Amino acid sequence: MTNKSSTGPAQHGTVLETGGHIGTQIETRSKVSNPLLTLSGISKTFPGVHALQDVSLSLWAGEVHMLMGENGAGKSTLMKVMCGAYEPDAGEFRRDGIRVEVRNGADARRLGVAVIFQEFSLVPYLNIAQNIFLGREPMRCLPGIIDHQRMHRDAREVLKRLDFDVDTHAMVASLGVAQQQLVEIAKALSQHARILVLDEPTAALSDRESERLFKIIADLKAEGVAMAYISHRMEEVFELGDRVSILRDGKLVASMPASQAMPNELVALMVGRKVDMAYTRDARPQPGRTVLEVKELAAANGVHDISMKVRAGEIVGLAGLVGSGRTELARAIFGVDPVTKGEVLVNGKEFRAGPPEARECGMAFIPENRKLEGLALERTVGDNLLMAAMPRCFPKGWYIPAHANKLARDIIGQLRISTRGPHTRAQMLSGGSQQKIVIGKWLLDDAQLFIFDEPTRGIDVGAKEQIFELIDGLVRQGRAVLMISSEIGEIIRVCDRAYVMKDKTIAGHLERGDLDEAKLVRLAVHRD
């Protein structure tokens, strides 16, 4: 696939010529001269990350525009820009060809944009009807008083469309995830929007509920609603999509009529870049004894039927899409979330208790959100490094500043943490250095098994390589590493083998020889 130019309204000409069998759309289009909503040149930067770079996209009446991309490719950021939750740094919006400003949610709503969010925008202790009409409650003639009767009647009507039979007086907090998703869908539908953005709406739904949603989407299409549909599921792209666009690293890399797209091509476009980075590792010695063994594990957080092994001297990847259960698995192994079935063996001994015991066993968990869970940002580098290892470094119970200083300096040198010294506050350091502190903290505690959750999230490219070298160093010293990553390229470059998760269980296992991007994506994405 060579279609790598950015897509804008100009490119629609090609669609008209090529998409012969989507005749109905061509007719609509020839009558309407402009797309309902056009985004052009949208860029959005967060500290250290170009979340979106010069993205252009058109949504046409009666068309479902599928958006695909790996985790972190910028799909959700794009969606948040469309609904006014983020203000883009550059770029413009056009509604029916006329330039408009979208600064906040109210602006987007005025333009007729409604969003079905994946992370629910629901209020737990309001009832279903109140949630559906939050901010738009029907009023009685008396100013400010809500017409509850009408609100519940309208809510029932929308829910009926979804075949969702429920008492609209029920609190959202009492609903399950799938039911909450249905309420979220009802909330967007009730706005009678002209432009509907759907962020993986079927991720939490059963097949029957999904089918129902697809029928509604078909109805909306006939009514001339324009839809942007974010999905990871290949079959949805071909079942629903009129057009598919692919985002990678914040850029729109391709856009084509769905009828012309091939599944393999789409996967290739999503994965994109060849492995071209500096880090290539020398062969590591054969792995040694099994450090971690998980047998038919199930946990309260939903992961189930998990069996896996991690040996000393190897890096094992844990791949999968967001929500596939990777972090949940790590939490269950580490004893944060309760295990309901099966067992976790560390060095051959059964382990089933909380984090303190996991630490005793020599397990280290480096969480994804290091700022929240792994570091005390206000404290110094030295304090952070010694946090976990206090009892080990000071066996007599007295804190000796000079000794602490020396230990901290050793680790700083060993990990090449760029800081002026142990007395700098952790907050002042770059993301890469902060990550090193978290790793150093566990090194001091003499951990044998490291579980990394997205170790390079929010770290710039140069520092990433250093983190990889560091992880490589850990296993060369005979430690075992389990690494969760959403970046497929990273898994392939760094890991000796990988487990792929999907729907809260292990969907497949790839040995070194089999470890390539296409196989990995297929396991993570496909439904068969």
Added chain:
Amino acid sequence: MLFGLIVIFSLTAKDFASSANVWNVGTQATLLLLLALPMTLVILTEGLDLSMGAVLSLCTVILASVDIASGSLGLGLGAALAVGITFGVLNGWLVAWMGVTPFVATLGTMGLAQGLALVATEGRETVGVTAELRSLWEGHWVGLPIPIVGALVAYVLLHVVLYHTRFGARVIALGGNREALRLAGLNVNWYLMLVYVIAGVCVAVSAMLLTARINGGNASAAIGMEFDAIAAVLVGGTSFTSGRGGLLGSLFGVLTVSVLRNGLNLLALQASVQVAAVGLLVIVALAIDARAGKV
């Protein structure tokens, strides 16, 4: 828990179940209810108002002085309302626009109100308010004590506000999922501000009753009452996070705290013991709640 306390005190304290005492508890509870109701709204937004007791004291001082000086109850009430609303606006502004955490913001305004009250009175009590004002505590209206009528009206009004207006739904959403409000294109700051202003108004109204009861203004008349109000709200099942809870729970919380204090009073235990008992009540109530997995 309320039921248990009533049984215990009926058995141990001689006059507890007498009709005079029941009316007494009911009337005393009105002051606390007038603070606990708006405190419920504040806590639903994941906020806190520590300044209530101090602002209430300041209001009694202002109300009593203006009432005595001018002989006009209306003027006094207006002054007290102005003070209450000013502090409400100040709290709301600090919390919503300045982004100060509610604990810190209202701790600051608590000190401010306390200091102003002391300056205004030079540490002395202001006594001898007009008979008109005094009758607000002692008087009856269609057979019910005026404080009880006032508290019931406040309850009904706030119930309507919280459960039957857009504003009320937003108050619950502020604590439950503030992001949902932003995504719906609503400016949350004004709602936060309004919640604290409602608290200020309620404080001024309760100042009216308190001044009438103690026949004057006192810079330390209501010190620590915010503690009882927060206790009542927590005992009533409102949560500091997630927007869970409601007014009915707080009503029961107020009755529980009032019965507890009254019962201990009849058993001739000191005020200091009562404070400790209320603290214990909160701990027990929240521990039971946590055990049930609800907090």
